[in-house]
Amino acid sequence: MSEYSPAKSLVRGRLSSLLSRILFGIGRQTSYAFMVAFLTSMGGFLIAAQITFFILASVDFSASGTGGKFVSLFALSIALIYMPGYYIHFGMLRKLGVPSFTASLRILCRNVCGRRIRRGVPVSQLLPTLRAIEKLPRSNMVAAFIYPSLCMAAVVVQEVWLGSLQNAVVLFFAILSAITVYSFFTYVLAEVISGQTRQRIKRTLHVKKVSFKQKSYLSIRLKFAIEAVFILISFLQLWFMLSFPVPDSKQIFPVLFIFFAVLILVVMLALFWVSIQEALTEIEQAAINLGSGGQGQVFCRSLDKEIINVSRGIAIAAHAVNDARQNLEHKVEVRTHELAEALERVNELKKLQDGDYFLTSLLEQPLYYNGNKSEYISTQFLIQQKKQFEFKGRKGALGGDICVSGNLCLGTPGNFQRYTMAMNGDAMGKSMQGAGGALVMGVVMNAIMARSAKDDRILNTTPIKWLSDVYDELHGVFQAFDGSMAISAVIMLINDQSGQVFFFNAEHPWTVLYRSGHAVFVEEELYLRKLGMPSEIPFTVRQIQLEPGDVLIMGSDGRDDIDLTPDADTRKINADYNLFLQHVQEAGGDLHTIQQRLEAMGDLTDDLSLLRIGFQEQSQPDEKEIIIYRNIEHARARAYEESFADLYQRGREHYKAGQHREAYISFRAAYLIRKDIPMLNKYLAVLFMKDKDYQRAIEVLDRYLTQEPDSIEYWLYYSIAQKQLGNYDEALAAALRGYSLDQGHLLNLVNLCDLYRQTGDEGSARNYLALAMQIQPDNKEVQRLCQLIKHQSI
Structure with a gap:
C-alpha cells in the first residue's frame, strides 16, 4: 500500500x-x-x-x-x-x-x-x-x-x-x-x-x-x-x-x-x-x-x-412531530375526546351486536329440540357454544352447534316399526355465521320431523329411503347459499325394538360406540362431504347393530380442538382424536363427566356439542309402565271404533273421581284420534306431570301452549318439565315467557331463581329471589333458595 x-x-x-x-x-x-x-x-x-x-x-x-x-x-x-x-x-x-x-x-x-x-x-x-x-x-x-x-x-x-x-x-x-x-x-x-x-x-x-x-x-x-x-x-x-x-x-x-x-x-x-x-x-x-x-x-x-x-414519509413524520411539539397539550385533549367518542360508539355498536346475538340465540333455543319420547331409547344433549355475551343483564351464548331428536313410524299401518331420529350438526363459521347455519339446519330439520311424524303419521318408506330424502333436502337447501354456508352433521335412525342403526355422516367427527366399558369409533374414514359442499363421494347410508345397554355419542369438533397450553404465548392444539375415546371410556359414557374431563385438559377453542343415545339401558320397564303401555295399545285399537266424545267424557269422569290411571288410558286413546283439543292436552299435561313423565308432558304442553299461549300456570309446568330433563335453556325461555305474562306469580319467580342458580347466573338469581321475597318472604321454597344462594356465595 x-x-x-x-x-x-x-x-x-x-x-x-x-x-x-x-x-x-x-x-x-x-x-x-x-x-x-x-x-x-x-x-x-x-x-x-x-x-x-x-x-x-x-x-x-x-x-x-x-x-x-x-x-x-x-x-x-x-x-x-x-x-x-x-x-x-x-x-x-x-x-x-x-x-x-x-x-x-x-x-x-x-x-x-x-x-x-x-x-x-x-x-x-x-x-x-x-x-x-x-x-x-x-x-x-x-x-x-x-x-x-x-x-x-x-x-x-x-x-x-x-x-x-x-x-x-x-x-x-x-x-x-x-x-x-x-x-x-x-x-x-x-x-x-x-x-x-x-x-x-x-x-x-x-x-x-x-x-x-x-x-x-x-x-x-x-x-x-x-x-x-x-x-x-x-x-x-x-x-x-x-x-x-x-x-x-x-x-x-x-x-x-x-x-x-x-x-x-x-x-x-x-x-x-x-x-x-x-x-x-x-x-x-x-x-x-x-x-x-x-x-x-x-x-x-x-x-x-x-x-x-x-423522504415523503419522513416529511410527514417530521410535520407530525413538530406539530405535536407545538400543540402537544391541546392534541392530548382533542385525542382524549376523540377516543372517548370512539369508545362510546364502540360500546353502542357492541350493544347493537349483543342485541343481535340475543335475538339470534332466542331463535336458536327452540330449535335444539330433544323430542325423543321412545320407551327404549334415551337421548341427552349437551351444548356449550363458544361465543358468550351479555345483553341488558341477561347472559347468553351463540354458536353453530345443534342437536335435534324425535320419533318416526316407518312402514304400513298394519306393519310398521318405531324409530328414534337423532341429529348432531356443526355449522361452518364463527358466531353469527355459524349461528345462521345452525338456524337453517334447525328450521329445516324440525320441519322435516314435523312433516314426517305429525299426528303419529306412519310413513310408507324405509329408513334408507327416508335418510336419502333428508340428505337431498338438506343438501339442496345449503347448496343454495353457494358455498357461503355449510354444515357437518350426523343423522341417525335407530329401531326402537331391534337396535338397528341407519345413518350418514357428512364430514362430522366420528361417532363413538360405548359398549361394555370400551369405546370405539363406528366410522373409519370420510364417507361424505359437508352438507352444501360439492362431494366427490357418492351418498350411502351406513348401518350398525346395537345391543341392549349400548351407548352412542356424537360430538362436534369442539371435543378435539382443545388448547393444551392456555397460559403459554403459543397455542398448542390437541391433534390426538383418539383421546376422546379415552374420555368416553373413563367417564362411563356420562356427558357431564366427559365435559369436565375435556375442560380439565385445557381451554375449549370451539363450540362443543355432545349427543348421547342409550339403547335399552334399563333391563325391563316396571310393571306399571307395562300395564299402561298395553292398555294404551289396546285403547289405540278401540280408538277407531269408539267416538272421540265418548273417550273424552269417560276420561273426565275418571279424572273427577280421582281414578288417574283410568283417566290416563281414556285420554291417551282420545289423543290418538284428536290432538288439537286444548282441554284434552291440559288434562294429559297434568297427568303426565303427576306421573313425572316429563317427556310426554312437554309434548302435550307444546300443543296446548300453541293454542293457549297466555296460560301462566302451564308455562310454569312446561318450564319445570324441561328443567327436570336438564334442558335449562328451554326451561328458562318458558319461565321468562310466563314472567312476561304475570310478573307477580310467586311459583314462577321461585322457578326462575332456581334456574338461574343452577346455570351459574347468581346475579339474575338474586334479582328474582328479591322479587319473590317481596311477595311472600316466609314461603318455604323462597327460604330454601335464599339459603342455597347464600351457601353458594360462601
Missing part, C-alpha cells in the same frame, strides 16, 4: 477544482442544460468503444465491401446530425439567439447559472425551475436515444442498399443496444450531476415557504433491472462474436469487448452507489436533526422512487 502524500493529495484537489471550474465555466458561457448534456455525452466513448469491437468481430464488411462507406457515413452523421442536434437541443447556442428545444429546458437555461439560481429570479419561477431540473435527466435520456438513432438509421439503410441484409440486421441490433445503454447511462449521470443544484432549489423553496412535492421517475429496482438486461445483452453479443466470427477477425476483439463491458458496468454501479449513498446520508442527517429538535427536512438529490417515498 502506498503511503499518504500531502503533495499528491493537493495536486488531485487542484486538478478536481480546475476541472470543475472549466465545466461550469462552459455552463456559464452556454447553458446549464448544455453543460450537463456535454458531460453525460462523454460516457458515449466507452459504449462506442465496446460496440466497435463487437462490430469488428461480427460484421463481415470484406464480403460486401462497404466497410469504408460505413465508417465514413457513421462519422459524418455523428458530426452533422448527432452532435449539432443534441448539443443545440440543450442550449449550446442560447447566447447566439438559438433557444433550447423544449419549454422546460428554456426555463432551466434562463433561471440556472452554474450550480445556482440566477440572481433576480422571482419566487413564482422557482417551482417551474424545480420541475424543469427534475425533468432534465429524462429529457437527456430521450435526446440521447433519438439523435444517435438517426445516425443508426442512415448506416443501416446504406448497408441494406449497398451491402448485405445480414450485415444490416447485425448493425441494427448492435447499434440499437448501444444506444439503449447510452441513453440509460446519460440518465443516471445527469441525475447525479444535477442533484446538488436540484437540492439547492428545494432548500430555497422551503426558505421562501413555497410548498412543493418532490417528484420521482425511475426506481432503484428498475435501474438494477436495466443493469441486468445490459449484462444479458453483453453475454448474447459475446456468444454471437464467438459463434459467428468474421474471417480474419482478431482474437483480441472479444477480450476488449469484455473489458469495456465490465468498465461500463463498474461506472454505472459506481454512479448508483454515489446516488444511494448521498440519499442515505441526507435521510440520516434529517433523522438526527429531527431527534435534536430541528425540522427534520429532507431535500433529496435523488430522483429514485424509493428514496422519494422514504
